[in-house]
Amino acid sequence: MIEHAVVIAGGGPTGLMLAGELALAGVDVAIIERRTDQDLPGRRAGGLHARTIEILDQRGIADRFLAEGNVLQIVGFNMVRLDISDFPTRHPYGLALTQNAIERLLGEWVAELGVPIHRGREVTGFAQDNGGVDVVLAQGASLRAQYLVGCDGGRSLVRKAAGIAFPGEEPSTSWLIAEASVTAEPEWGFHEDALGRHAIARLEGGERMGVVLVERQVGAEGEPTLSDIRAALIAVYRTDFGIHSPTWISRFTDATRQAAAYRDRRVLLAGDAAHVHPPIGGQGLNIGVQDAVNLGWKLAQVVNGISPDSLLDTYHAERHPVGARVLRTTMAQSALRRTDAQTKALGDTIAELLAMDEPRKHLAAELSGLGIHYDLTEGHPLLGRRMPDLDLVATHGPVRLFTLLYRGRPLLLNLGQPGGLAVDQWADRVPVVDATYAGPWELPELGAVPPPGAVLVRPDGYVAWTGDQARVGLRQALTSWFGPASGP
Ligand SMILES: Cc1cc2nc3c(=O)[nH]c(=O)nc-3n(C[C@H](O)[C@H](O)[C@H](O)COP(=O)(O)OP(=O)(O)OC[C@H]3O[C@@H](n4cnc5c(N)ncnc54)[C@H](O)[C@@H]3O)c2cc1C
Numbered sequence: 001m002i003e004h005a006v007v008i009a010g011g012g013p014t015g016l017m018l019a020g021e022l023a024l025a026g027v028d029v030a031i032i033e034r035r036t037d038q039d040l041p042g043r044r045a046g047g048l049h050a051r052t053i054e055i056l057d058q059r060g061i062a063d064r065f066l067a068e069g070n071v072l073q074i075v076g077f078n079m080v081r082l083d084i085s086d087f088p089t090r091h092p093y094g095l096a097l098t099q100n101a102i103e104r105l106l107g108e109w110v111a112e113l114g115v116p117i118h119r120g121r122e123v124t125g126f127a128q129d130n131g132g133v134d135v136v137l138a139q140g141a142s143l144r145a146q147y148l149v150g151c152d153g154g155r156s157l158v159r160k161a162a163g164i165a166f167p168g169e170e171p172s173t174s175w176l177i178a179e180a181s182v183t184a185e186p187e188w189g190f191h192e193d194a195l196g197r198h199a200i201a202r203l204e205g206g207e208r209m210g211v212v213l214v215e216r217q218v219g220a221e222g223e224p225t226l227s228d229i230r231a232a233l234i235a236v237y238r239t240d241f242g243i244h245s246p247t248w249i250s251r252f253t254d255a256t257r258q259a260a261a262y263r264d265r266r267v268l269l270a271g272d273a274a275h276v277h278p279p280i281g282g283q284g285l286n287i288g289v290q291d292a293v294n295l296g297w298k299l300a301q302v303v304n305g306i307s308p309d310s311l312l313d314t315y316h317a318e319r320h321p322v323g324a325r326v327l328r329t330t331m332a333q334s335a336l337r338r339t340d341a342q343t344k345a346l347g348d349t350i351a352e353l354l355a356m357d358e359p360r361k362h363l364a365a366e367l368s369g370l371g372i373h374y375d376l377t378e379g380h381p382l383l384g385r386r387m388p389d390l391d392l393v394a395t396h397g398p399v400r401l402f403t404l405l406y407r408g409r410p411l412l413l414n415l416g417q418p419g420g421l422a423v424d425q426w427a428d429r430v431p432v433v434d435a436t437y438a439g440p441w442e443l444p445e446l447g448a449v450p451p452p453g454a455v456l457v458r459p460d461g462y463v464a465w466t467g468d469q470a471r472v473g474l475r476q477a478l479t480s481w482f483g484p485a486s487g488p
Pocket of ligand 1 (some may be wrong): 011177273284285286
């Protein structure tokens with residue numbers, strides 16, 4: 001039987017990112033992907049939020065994405081644009097880029113890292129025991145892995161087979177979505193009626209249109225067809241604009257669900273397999289990629305024998321609350337989509353509040369991902385927050401902090417007396433960098449924070465410890481996150 005340390009079910013954005021993170025850490029990982037090629041019909045996700053761009057920057061691949069997309073202010077709440085150009089980050093914007101392009105670029109990175117992707121293969125079940133997981137594929141083949149990660153989307157077989165509950169809200173609205181050609185000029189933009197808000201947009205080249213239509217009923221069975229789109233157009237616009245030659249027809253709802261647990265022993269869930277919500281606000285792909293980056297280094301350390309298996313529990317502890325917040329803001333925006341007078345009044349009131357600086361910063365920090373705060377310990381405001389990409393001066397010259405994370409390793413940054421923070425018993429796992437930094441310490445939403453004398457940064461770019469050469473709490477932080485001390 002073929003063996004891998006980790007098998008990932010699903011090579012969408014989450015599975016690809018996770019595979020890259022594991023491969024960087026030297027883990028033998030393989031992806032099993034049902035699709036025979038990377039092409040996605042339709043566009044699905046339309047872009048990346050600032051924190052996702054930062055995450056790619058931490059691995060040295062952000063430029064590939066920036067070169068293909070359009071930098072834009074994309075954070076919004078209920079159609080109110082929330083400008084983040086004043087946020088203290090190297091990327092105070094979002095990136096408009098189709099999911100097809102995002103997956104292609106992630107796929108290229110993963111290929112460079114040598115990860116095998118078994119396309120046209122489907123995970124159909126698994127059995128786990130104390131030593132690993134037997135992963136069953138269609139046509140009867142099977143693989144053995146130490147861990148199986150379900151990155152297999154909202155209908156996740158891995159989640160269902162693990163018996164992990166998926167509680168949440170039933171759909172209250174269903175939308176048809178299509179990309180097609182038309183013979184008559186459509187009514188571009190938004191159109192509101194008693195059903196809700198419909199939209200028709202011009203696609204690149206100007207000859208084709210993308211359309212999103214609220215359906216009369218929720219719960220239609222089967223895949224939608226061109227006749228369904230025609231009927232829905234006529235119901236809303238009294239004409240179908242001569243729609244023809246569709247390249248994508250699909251349906252989505254506002255069903256909102258989250259896995260009760262992101263882990264069952266040797267089986268983990270990430271991305272849409274762990275949480276689904278309507279695409280309002282463009283969050284799904286972004287939090288899936290961020291799940292992957294939270295899980296990747298932890299799983300790698302467990303597989304590589306650096307950390308105990310219990311480190312994996314911090315994955316659920318940190319990412320489940322982030323997912324729950326995203327579900328909350330998308331549900332709030334779903335509610336505000338109603339077109340009755342009371343809901344409009346509520347939306348207008350919220351828009352007024354969001355025109356003020358503090359509410360804008362608060363919500364924009366959350367929706368851009370820059371404000372994520374893992375509940376680690378009390379103390380310095382940096383703890384559990386993203387490490388800013390500082391312009392440091394190290395002993396060998398200027399260096400940008402994110403470049404020190406390119407290899408997916410942690411970092412102990414010593415901003416005090418050079419050589420004063422050696423951690424010999426973790427030297428094999430935690431590189432120490434002596435540097436100086438003269439600029440301000442600023443965090444999105446919070447503003448200026450006190451400059452620390454030293455910072456322990458996890459491979460995912462979140463701060464695990466701050467202090468100085470007195471090292472109070474450093475040993476404990478190193479042990480918790482990077483395993484027990486080696487040697488005497
Ligand atoms: C209309 C629409 C618009 C959206 N817009 C945005 C947006 O603007 N921004 C945003 O962030 N998100 C957006 N999303 C959400 C985004 O598309 C998803 O959150 C994202 O694709 C999740 O990535 P994933 O890798 O977790 O899952 P998926 O992309 O669903 O990938 C799962 C993969 O697993 C494979 N698979 C499934 N089952 C198996 C199996 N049993 N064995 C092997 N392989 C399997 C599938 O073929 C697929 O490739 C949108 C979604 C829709 C529908």
